[in-house]
Amino acid sequence: MIHKFGIAFAGFVLSTATLAQTKWDLPTAYPATNFHTENITQFATDVDKATDGKLKITVHANAALFKAPEIKRAVQGGQAQMGEILLVNYQNEWQMFGADGIPFLADSYDAAWKLYQAQKPVLEKKLGEQGMTLLYAVAWPPQGIFVKKEIASASDLKGVKWRAYSPATARIGELVGAQPVTVQQAELSQAMATGVIESYMSSGSTGYDTKTYEYIKNFYDTQAWLPKNAVLVNKKAFDALDKPTQEALLKAGAEAEKRGWDVSKKKNLEYLDLLKKNGMTIHPPSAQLKSDMKKVGDTMTKEWLEKAGPEGQAVVDAYRKM
Ligand code: PCA
Secondary structure, rough: OOHEEEEEEHHHHHHHHHHEEEEEEEOOOOOOOHHHHHHHHHHHHHHHHOOOOEEEEEEOOOOOOOOOOHHHHHHHOOOOOEEEEEHHHHOOHHHHHHHHHHHOOOOOOOHHHHHHHHHHHHHHHHHHOEEEEEEEEEOOOOOEEOOOOOOOOOOHHHHOOOEEEOOOHHHHHHOOEEEEEEOOOHHHHHHHHOOOOOOEEEHHHHHOOOOHHHHEEEEEEOOOOOOOEEEEEHHHHOOOOHHHHHHHHHHHHHHHHEEEHHHHHHHHHHHHHHHHHHEEEOOOHHHHHHHHHHHHHHHHHHHHHHHHHHHHHHHHHHHHHH
């Protein structure tokens, strides 16, 4: 009798535990060993612990579940409850998404953090209208130029096959007279191996993750801008969670944001060292290259402000006041 009751009781506990468990998917376009992805994986573990396993978030790295440009729509439509996006990928949809992709508008971690604070209210509003919540965002390390041959000025990039990851990086390619082709990071190694591209702008992090040193030997440390990855949550999925779970998610998100910026800063120099160790030369840009790239930045700031209108001007003004 007691025995039977014990079994029935165990069965009851098991079924309520299963019922109470929520499973979410979180696609990202970057490899599992990337620092953003490691940070997200830590976040998922933190949420699991804080909710006693009630909310299980599966991180799908390397664009395995959705390709980079598809992740935002997947979260919006609820095919994924969460997702990580590169904000600047969506500049053509809305210029504000591209504010952190303009060369030399914000070119240090401090400046990038301020720009983020200026951008945040409008980002939250826009994403809110689209049925999503901005959980947190973390900057990539500063962007420099990877290129096969040595360059002394931007004119040395004329005709070079140039990989772009966003509308702005394609525009830079155009302005320097290179031949831009858009390739997301998941396909970058292959594009280099097959000679589709011989130059691109990105971080030491991506240079390392994609083994760029096997194909390209020069990195010009222009520190031109720090684009951000943002982690989004589908609002309906969030609203369906109980209060303690929502709070655990928000808390783990806030911690991930802080940890992410710290790691990005710390790892930036480590990545450049790793590139060196693997045979790459890290060059400071020549005065000419610097001033050429600044000019590109000025043109792009002007173009962006024209397209972004008063809303863009307000973000830039707020940023400059910080
Ligand atoms: N790496 C990403 C975007 C910015 C960065 O540093 C990439 O190259 O695709």
